[in-house]
Amino acid sequence: MTTGATERTHPRERLLDTAGRLFYTQGIQAVGVDQLVREAGVTRATFYRHFSSKDGLVVAYLEARGGRVEEVVEAILAAHRGRDALLAIMDMIGDNLCRPGFRGCGFLNAAAEYPDPTHPVRVRIAEHRRWFHDVLRTVVRDAGHPDPERVARTLVVLRDGAMVGGHLDDPRAIRATLYEAAERLLTS
Amino acid sequence: MTTGATERTHPRERLLDTAGRLFYTQGIQAVGVDQLVREAGVTRATFYRHFSSKDGLVVAYLEARGGRVEEVVEAILAAHRGRDALLAIMDMIGDNLCRPGFRGCGFLNAAAEYPDPTHPVRVRIAEHRRWFHDVLRTVVRDAGHPDPERVARTLVVLRDGAMVGGHLDDPRAIRATLYEAAERLLTS
């Protein structure tokens, strides 16, 4: 193809990295294209050659963010099974929301800024959420639990609430709450 | 004072009503002052006579929204006690997120658009959340539960997750999940 040995970092990657940082820390609507191209060291023309619009970059931003999450979860699933896998996932989430700079779930924050459920951004968010729910339900079923659907739904509610609380309340307390609640749910 | 018999609806109330509708359904940054004053039937000069800025209106919007929530909760507390009161609150939340036009928690959505935790908007959100947590902890303690703090924190996480899921997933499933989870938590 046309790959070759093009430079060290492509403008597209610099834009995605910058978007990943700015969109998450400041919100999406709050970040203008001016700031985006300035901090990425890219011109507007280059921006619009790689992305159809700002919303196109937003979708790519969620794509990249979701990809990283899915990688981490897959790695956990490769190392744990059943109940252990579920608790490992909750552990990973709890650790995430205690990390400095945590500002909630990038998907939930984005959803708050896009009211139209048919918008590409919202569609991507829905896909990510269904993927996570399906992963949980599968693992709960493999763990031999009698009602995987209910448990998976409860775990998703706990996760969403923890992401919110980890941002707005005390992260360490939320981490403990999330883990204990998941433990009790899976023990019942 | 200077009340008298001024007209039927004050411009301030019309602005607050319009803000309550537009901010909730479209997001805050997405609503401009133009649209605000147009749909409220008010001029810009009148807007800035009643509110110091757009952010001032945002704070007033959350104030009004929080006031309504607090009234509903107080009414429940006047009619129920202990475990019944907690389940009645969860019931009310579950019904809310099944109502047509539900778009998540107005406070959580606003928080997603205001990254700075010292901003007046975020301060008002934090106040509302602490009030709700305190209410839950008090009621859980009155119910005779040995660990009111942990239970209250778990209920807040469940509520936040339910508000998110009621918006992004299936509201009826989330309502059932919330109620069952709360029931099990309070029975343990």
Place this chain on the structure above:
DNA sequence: AAGCAGAAAGAACGATCGTTCTTCTTGGAA
């Protein structure tokens, strides 16, 4: 060596942002 795709640099587009201003009109209080 020639040529072409892509990036840099920056001007420019109309539209909208939040805010302030002037001018005219009205209605309740002194």
Place this chain on the structure above:
DNA sequence: TTCCAAGAAGAACGATCGTTCTTTCTGCTT
């Protein structure tokens, strides 16, 4: 009756919004 605060109407402010454009220059491919 007099007066003044407040609302209506609308122009205008500079700034920024997302998007498109032209021009120049670099670097890989054939």
